[in-house]
Amino acid sequence: MIPNIATVIPAAGVGKRMQADRPKQYLDLCGATVLEQTVRRLQQVSVLQQFYIAVSPDDPYYPALSFLQQGCFQRVQGGTERANSVLNALQQINAEQYPWVLVHDAARPVVRLADVQMLIEHCLAQNVGGILATPVRDTMKRGTSQIEQTVERSGLWHAYTPQLFPTALLRTALTDALCAGVAVTDEASAMEWAGHPVLLVPGHADNIKITQAEDLALARFYLERN
Structure with a gap:
């Protein structure tokens, strides 16, 4: 029997690099906001029943979102960093009721349901616990303005979301990592630091994250195809 899974979508403090009049999660994508498209995609997975959306306290766009008419969404105060937003959400989740939590970027609206x-x-x-990822295929270079080193790509992966972990373990790992001053770039990094194994589950490279204007056009292309 599949247990209940809570879903956390950190959507605070993003969208500053799009040079738009609003954060990127509220830009239009095929007739809805990016965040609405992301939520619609995840809602097609039946085991994802309760959603926690972390947004900035002064966010003026969130109250107008269409999915808020449903009862399975809870607004959570976003933090200064992604890890803080996710931890704020985890502190609202009953781990006995939802023993697993899935965390997904607000700006990844075209993740494949099969993945x-x-x-x-x-x-x-x-x-x-585990994450969606794809093996690195390109030659990898390290450097700033000039190449300093060619990095062996064997064993390297691109880390994506969703990322899925036991709720209580992730909450403890994030709490301890932040208290220790560890740089937590995603949920997996906190779990790694805490010594927990993390599965790499191969996904598809079209699970793009919208960070630039051209990404929005590419997301539109993928969304219209699927």
Whole structure:
């Protein structure tokens, strides 16, 4: 039996690089906001029943979102960093009611449903948290204005979301990592720091994150195809 899974979408403090009049999660994407498209995609996964959306306290756009008419959404105060936003949400989740939590970027609206379901199946089957990822295919270079080193790409992966972990373990890992001053770039990094195994579940490279204007056009292309 698949347990109940809570979903956290950190959507605070993003969108500053799009040179638009509003954060990127509120830009139009095929007739809805990016955040609405992301939520619609995840709602098609039946085991994701309760959503916690972390937004800035003074966010003027959130109250107008269409999905808020449903009862399965809870607004959470966003923090200064992604890790703080996710932890704020985790502190609102009953780990007995929702023993697993799925965290997904607000700006990844075209993740494939099959990939989300595969992540859930693999993690639950092994009782281990994990992330969607794809192997690095390009030659990797390290440097600033000039190449300093060619990095061996064997064993390197692009880390995506969703990321799925046991709720209580992730809450403790994030709390301890932040208290220790660890740089937490995603949920997996906190779990790694805490010594917990993290599965790499192969997904698709079209699970793009919208960070530039051209990404919005590409997301539109993928969304219209799927």
